Amino acid sequence: MASNTLLVAGGRVLTPAFDVVDADVLIDRETGTIRAVGADAAADDPVAGDGPDATLDASGGLVIPGLVNAHTHVAMTLLRGYADDKPLDAWLQEDIWPAEAELTAADVRAGAELGIVEMIRSGTTAFGDMYFHVPEIVEAVEAAGLRARVGHGVVTVGKDEPEARADVRESIDVAREYDGAADGRVRTAVMPHSLTTVEDSLLREAVESARDAGVPIHAHANETRDEVDPIVEERGERPMEYAADVGLLAESTFLAHGVHVDEREIDLLAAHDTAVVHCPASNMKLASGIAPVQQLADAGVTVALGTDGAASNNDLDLFDELRDAAMLGKLGADDAAAVPAAEAVRMATQGGATALSLPGGRIEAGAAADLAVVDLDAPHLAPAHDLVSHLAYAVRGSDVRHTVCDGRVLMRDREVLTLDAERVVETARKRAVDLVARAE
Numbered sequence: 001m002a003s004n005t006l007l008v009a010g011g012r013v014l015t016p017a018f019d020v021v022d023a024d025v026l027i028d029r030e031t032g033t034i035r036a037v038g039a040d041a042a043a044d045d046p047v048a049g050d051g052p053d054a055t056l057d058a059s060g061g062l063v064i065p066g067l068v069n070a071h072t073h074v075a076m077t078l079l080r081g082y083a084d085d086k087p088l089d090a091w092l093q094e095d096i097w098p099a100e101a102e103l104t105a106a107d108v109r110a111g112a113e114l115g116i117v118e119m120i121r122s123g124t125t126a127f128g129d130m131y132f133h134v135p136e137i138v139e140a141v142e143a144a145g146l147r148a149r150v151g152h153g154v155v156t157v158g159k160d161e162p163e164a165r166a167d168v169r170e171s172i173d174v175a176r177e178y179d180g181a182a183d184g185r186v187r188t189a190v191m192p193h194s195l196t197t198v199e200d201s202l203l204r205e206a207v208e209s210a211r212d213a214g215v216p217i218h219a220h221a222n223e224t225r226d227e228v229d230p231i232v233e234e235r236g237e238r239p240m241e242y243a244a245d246v247g248l249l250a251e252s253t254f255l256a257h258g259v260h261v262d263e264r265e266i267d268l269l270a271a272h273d274t275a276v277v278h279c280p281a282s283n284m285k286l287a288s289g290i291a292p293v294q295q296l297a298d299a300g301v302t303v304a305l306g307t308d309g310a311a312s313n314n315d316l317d318l319f320d321e322l323r324d325a326a327m328l329g330k331l332g333a334d335d336a337a338a339v340p341a342a343e344a345v346r347m348a349t350q351g352g353a354t355a356l357s358l359p360g361g362r363i364e365a366g367a368a369a370d371l372a373v374v375d376l377d378a379p380h381l382a383p384a385h386d387l388v389s390h391l392a393y394a395v396r397g398s399d400v401r402h403t404v405c406d407g408r409v410l411m412r413d414r415e416v417l418t419l420d421a422e423r424v425v426e427t428a429r430k431r432a433v434d435l436v437a438r439a440e
């Protein structure tokens with residue numbers, strides 16, 4: 001029988017139940033899936049029994065599912081450090097949107113590649129992205145080898161009707177055209193920016209069109225009080241009640257933030273099986289508030305983690321979000337038992353895959369071969385009483401040794417194999433300088 005196997009050998013493995021076992025992981029590179037997990041995964045296998053075709057050394061390491069960054073604007077790496085220390089509205093209106101108005105397609109490609117290199121180097125294998133110039137983001141994902149659910153973000157406020165309609169149309173067209181690109185690693189969604197930045201009739205049109213196209217909806221929701229209050233005043237209902245009325249709440253929908261949600265809204269999210277992407281660093285930096293993450297999880301809502309864009313974070317290392325989610329969850333709940341380590345790890349892996357409706361998130365036979373190998377040698381990881389605790393509280397993105405997606409090694413021994421990281425950083429630096437010069 002022909003074989004094309006990769007053995008991730010000699011490490012410890014994080015199981016879907018968040019136990020840690022000594023095991024190898026045998027990958028079928030043709031299908032991009034895991035064939036077996038176990039002490040003798042290759043020897044016991046009918047195809048790889050005579051030896052795997054390739055090996056990836058995981059000795060001294062912990063093999064974990066590739067992390068899922070479920071909400072970002074990947075090309076915003078070009079605006080990292082451009083505007084800080086402002087609340088969301090002022091930050092967007094005074095700095096970010098004027099700068100984004102100058103973005104070219106080539107800028108977005110460069111910013112996307114920079115963000116993707118950063119994510120691969122910190123163990124992320126899938127991300128959810130809302131932005132402009134989506135074809136360039138798709139090209140970057142295709143070249144880099146990870147997975148993404150992407151979409152064109154729609155903002156209709158401040159636009160005349162033809163322009164606003166064209167923006168909605170673009171989101172739908174892009175979602176239809178690119179769904180399944182990059183050998184299925186790219187999936188799409190229709191992405192109204194938020195409930196206050198897309199006008200009611202166009203929001204309804206976007207929801208209906210997404211349903212017709214069979215793709216999910218992704219939006220920002222309940223991020224700040226300034227966003228929630230006008231909805232309550234104008235409509236006499238909470239944002240999630242409005243979202244339910246518009247038809248936006250559905251099993252495939254994933255909403256970023258969910259900071260200011262009351263109990264009734266949490267029940268609505270749970271009843272519709274709508275996922276929330278928690279972005280703790282962005283919420284802290286913009287002083288948006290503390291999301292009731294433990295309450296959401298207790299109600300049965302799928303919670304995923306996201307970095308948001310690099311201008312409100314300011315990096316795309318999801319290990320930071322893991323730690324922030326666990327810590328901020330405790331502070332918000334006034335309970336040190338809230339968001340325990342395994343819960344935070346679940347959000348960064350299984351929760352992300354579920355929210356984005358993408359493969360991955362678990363290391364088990366039959367699952368997508370999306371994983372990262374974390375080095376456990378560093379001083380800040382000694383001693384190793386509890387490796388799940390380490391994942392939540394102590395591991396840094398720079399501890400990731402290898403990253404694998406769809407059975408393909410994207411980073412080996414910290415060298416990104418699919419993109420030229422030096423060129424990517426240099427190009428992004430130049431483009432960021434030119435962009436800012438145009439914007440000022």
Ligand SMILES: CSC[C@H]1O[C@@H](n2cnc3c(O)ncnc32)[C@H](O)[C@@H]1O
Nearest residue numbers: 073096130131132153154193220309
């Ligand atoms: C229309 S494309 C996406 C749009 O969202 C902006 N953005 C970045 N971070 C946030 C955030 O935390 N809340 C709302 N909007 C955000 C980004 O700059 C793009 O313009």
Ligand SMILES: [Zn+2]
Nearest residue numbers: 220256308309
């Ligand atoms: Zn965002």
